[in-house]
Amino acid sequence: MGRLRSLIMLCIMLILIFSGCYDIREIDDVAHVLAIGVDRGVSDKWRLTLQFASLNENSGNGQQEGDGSSGGGAASESGGGQDGYTYVTVDAPSFFTGIDMLNSSVPRRLVFTHASLIVLSEELSKDDIVGDYIAPIIRFREVRRTAHMVVTKGSALDYIRANQPFIGTTLAKALQTAATESTNTGYFLHTTLSDFYNQLKSTCGQPVVTMAAVNEFRHFKEKGSKWGNEFNTGGQYLAGQLPRQGQNKIEYWGTALFDQGKMVDELNGQETRTLAIIRGEFERGFFTLQDPKEPKFVIPLDVRPAGRPKVKISFNGDTPTIDLTIHLKGDILAVQSRLHYEQDPLLSLLENTFKKNIKSEVDQLINRCKNLNLDVFKFGDVAARKFWTIDEWEKYNWNKHFKDTKVNTQVEFVIRSTGTQMKSSPIPGTEEED
Amino acid sequence: MIREGKFGVQEAMWLTTITISSKVFYTSPGLVVSIVGNTGWYMTLISMATAILGFTFIYLLLKRFPDKDIIAIFNDTMGGIMGFIFSGILGLYLLFVATSTISEFNEVVKVYVFPLTPSVLIIALFALGVLVLCLLGLESLARFAKLSVYAMLFGFILILLLGIHNYDINRLFPILGYGFDKILVSGVVRSSSYGEVIILAVFATSLQGVHHIKKAGYTSLIISGLSISVSLLAFNLSFPYYIGQEIVAPMYQMASLIDYGRFIQRVEPVFLFIWFLSSFIAVTGVFYCFVSIYCKMFRIQDIRPIVIGSVIILFAGAMIQSNIGVTASLNIQNIRQYGWIPPFILPLISLVIGTLRKRGVKSCG
Structure with missing residues (x-):
């Protein structure tokens, strides 16, 4: 028993001594x-x-x-x-x-x-x-x-x-x-x-x-000449x-x-x-929207996702059709025009304008990438669900067919908060208003 | 008769579970992906079901010979010479598994952790640990397995949970991977992954009767199957199939991808802890089994001199492997391909012949 203990102790010592012997790197x-x-x-x-x-x-x-x-x-x-x-x-x-x-x-x-x-x-x-x-x-x-x-x-x-x-x-x-x-x-x-x-x-x-x-x-x-009322x-x-x-x-x-x-x-x-x-990787961003009623002003929005984008793919022969629905929500950060965007009907107008803008940008980007035949949107990941085996999937060659896809987009957007203000009162001027 | 001590169902169950499950930390998941794509997580459940069927034959055999281990049963049913050959095949198979596992451990450790440390040092230290644990005896090993399993389970679950941010459900599609025929065939053939359940038959006399072996065997197979399936599922969710088959140690790689900014990252040490501990227990369990078979074959009463000599064979066998390619794609692949024969087919043959020759008892009370 004594020899066994000695052997165990020796092993433990060897492990402690030898560990990192060759790969040791002093800081x-x-x-x-x-x-x-x-x-x-x-x-x-x-x-x-x-x-x-x-x-x-x-x-x-x-x-x-x-x-x-x-x-x-x-x-x-x-x-x-x-x-x-x-x-x-x-x-x-x-x-x-x-x-x-x-x-x-x-x-x-x-x-x-x-x-x-x-x-x-x-x-x-x-x-x-x-x-x-x-x-x-x-x-x-x-x-x-x-x-x-x-x-x-x-x-x-x-x-x-x-x-x-x-x-x-x-x-x-x-x-x-x-x-x-x-x-x-x-x-x-x-x-x-x-x-x-x-x-x-x-x-x-x-x-x-x-x-x-x-x-x-x-x-x-x-x-240089100062910026006018153009929108960016x-x-x-x-x-x-x-x-x-x-x-x-x-x-x-x-x-x-x-x-x-x-x-x-x-x-x-x-x-x-x-x-x-x-791609569903957007977490938050401040968007600047042109005021629908007063185009010389802007309305900044704090936009966040209201859920993951929903992607549905169906095939008509070899041609895929993609139905993309995007869900966003946002807060009003400022209303420069001081119009009552906090409530309907202007609230709906603001939401619809934002939806329209995002949809337009989404469609433009998808078309641009389709022209380049680049699926950078991870649509292919979802399309793979429609195939039973990897061989069938690889034979189909999604990267080759992406340019043929028909993409239907839909954007849902709701304003959840108006920030710290319920409304913006006008700044009184010294001149009489019309 | 060798005195191997006595232990309970839980010790036996955890020893077998760890021995079976540890292989998920090596190159096997990558090989599975190259064969069946992203479907390894349910392919292994087919393997588990096949192994349960295989274990049923072992259990029925042990039930016919309630007070004997499988070596004695082979001798009884097959006769002296054939029984000796059957035991020898089983012993050599377990030795091959042990040497290949150490070799695979060495290669993977060198790839990820100790690239400059010579293989001889890694393998020697490992073999030395195996020697000490074998000298302490089977009972110590089984109790050590039960003691360490809680820490290992905690680490294992932690790694799986922390990896959630890398999981993508789309990576499980196409759902049939490289085809259902391949899944089915591989699932049956790779029941060899669960072949280590045979150690329960070798150590049968150390358990408290056949009903304990039955309980330990089925439970360990189910727990191993589920843990391997969950590991492969996490791996399939983390890596697309075309990347998964490239990686040497996918589970380690998966752990290294855990990154929650500066808050939580570099959690591989948790993985290393589980990996080293489970490998150590697994190799010792299988190796002790070989030594035990050898002693029983030659009716040697004192196991200790045989352990020392066998450790040298273990060391030499592990050192022979030339590189990770040979270890992973040749040895391990061969074990997975044909490794179901010694643990499941030999007992089946013995059971059939024993039944035909009317050896043993027909039923056990």
């Missing part, structure tokens, strides 16, 4: 990569850019500009105990060789277990080779499939160079919160590596990826074109549409909202 021996940028290379196939914390308290005192090929540094805005971030770039024949090449110049081992952002350049995405670039990343055990994925205007290198914490000091948190901000706006979708990869191989539709860009603030005009929804811009200014150059806006592995089109912010509504 100060590694650099945790937060963002991975992928461009087409010049000196070799891949241009791989990796961003990680520099773990240098003083690194926030300045920003080292890289030459665009060999690396550089980008640090947080202020020092004083705040950690900064840096990046390295290399042209390499493959993803993994690139990592090894970079590891030879980075004094810590690069690990990817905390990589939360993958950036593909638009140029790369428009080539028919995205699958070649994604394959090694998806297979790599360190990269989590929950990593956010974006396609950027310009190069991924430029994007990562501009990718710094804007509020707070933690880039990891900034990346996380920024990517999930889509739930509050709907102007971009939250796509992960897993989403993209699943859709890339899908027999039910085509992939979409969040569009991002470095906004150089060129679209912000400080001077605010969502008509493409990524990188928002007329804004400030510290943060990075923006997520719109959606890249892929035909299998190749980016073929881009949606603006408003179209992306519409896409999110159709």
Whole structure:
């Protein structure tokens, strides 16, 4: 019995001693990569850019500009105990060789277990080779499939160079919160590596990826003739074109549409909202509606889904017919015209106007995607229910037939709340009203 | 006679359930998807039903010989030589299952957790643990299984619930996957997944009578069937069929997709806990069964020297596998394809011959 106990103790000690012997990574021996940028290379196939914390308290005192090929540094805005971030770039024949090449110049081992952002350049995405670039990343055990994925205007290198914490000091948190901000706006979708990869191989539709860009603030005009009474929804811009200014150059806006592995089109912010509504991924957004009675004014609405979109698909021969019903609800945020939109008949007018607008946008987007033969709406997932076996489904080839679909859309919208006001009283003027 | 101790229905039931269910954490779900598509979750219920039928033969056999284990029954019904051969086939099958499971464990651990740790260290440490538990005896193993099952169940349910945000009901369609014929054939053939229920027949004398074996056997098969079905359902809901068949360890991958922002993510350690513990119990259960059969075949009274020697064979057998491709697509696939023969067909043959030769008692009170 004594020998048995000794043996058990020995085993426990061995397990404690040997565990992690080979795979152990001391925290100060590694650099945790937060963002991975992928461009087409010049000196070799891949241009791989990796961003990680520099773990240098003083690194926030300045920003080292890289030459665009060999690396550089980008640090947080202020020092004083705040950690900064840096990046390295290399042209390499493959993803993994690139990592090894970079590891030879980075004094810590690069690990990817905390990589939360993958950036593909638009140029790369428009080539028919995205699958070649994604394959090694998806297979790599360190990269989590929950990593956010974006396609950027310009190069991924430029994007990562501009990718710094804007509020707070933690880039990891900034990346996380920024990517999930889509739930509050709907102007971009939250796509992960897993989403993209699943859709890339899908027999039910085509992939979409969040569009991002470095906004150089060129679209912000400080001077010029002032805006009149023309109406804009605010969502008509493409990524990188928002007329804004400030510290943060990075923006997520719109959606890249892929035909299998190749980016073929881009949606603006408003179209992306519409896409999110159709896919059932829209959670909330402020919509600006032109006042039906006083077109020079606008009525902002806080819109949320009132249920998941209902998709019914039937087949007439090989031709599918899709009946799509969208349910939305909203709150009135303001009535600039001070008309009594809080109650009927103006309330119904407002609801119907919004319904009409959304239906028009939905129809336009579906027609546009039908012309491109891209089912990015996940209709194919529902269509698969109509087939008994995978062989029948694959033989039918939904991605080939999507362009032939007939889509009937219907939008339901109700205003649930008028905000903190029951009505808007007129502002009395000094002049007599007519 | 080897002294293997005595334990109750619950211990036997949980030991068998864990031994059967642990394979869902390895490459099997991916292989199932490549064969039957997104229908593995109900295909396994066909397997379970087939295994219940197979276990009924085992139970009827044990009922005819109420105080004997299956090795003694083989000898009694088939005669000395054929009984020895039948026992040998069963023992070798269990050894092959144990070595393949360790090998699969090693490969999957290396892929996801310890890529740089040499196989020899992982397998050696695992085999060492198996050795210690075997030396502690069957009763300790059964009680350990019952003790740990509550934590494992909690972790298992937690992972399934947390994964809900990745579930998409549309992924279960087309509802017949690659066709009902494939589902039916695979369902019957893959009853081998439940073949470990044979350990109850090997350890029959450690239980309190045939009615306990009956209760433990049927209950463990039903619980295993449901837990495997729920796991495969969660997996089918999380991954489309064209992705599911690519993944090495789908359940691990499923756990790694759990992401509720910064609040809850990276919950794989919970999965690893269940995975390691269940693998350890499963391999030890099957391996001890092999050792027990060996000792009974050669009428060896002291199991301990045999355990030490057999662990070396276990270690060597697991080390022989060259890579995950061989382990997953050759060994495991062969076990699933033909593994129903030793645990279900051999007892059936024995039952038929025993009945024809009028061996044993006709009924048990």
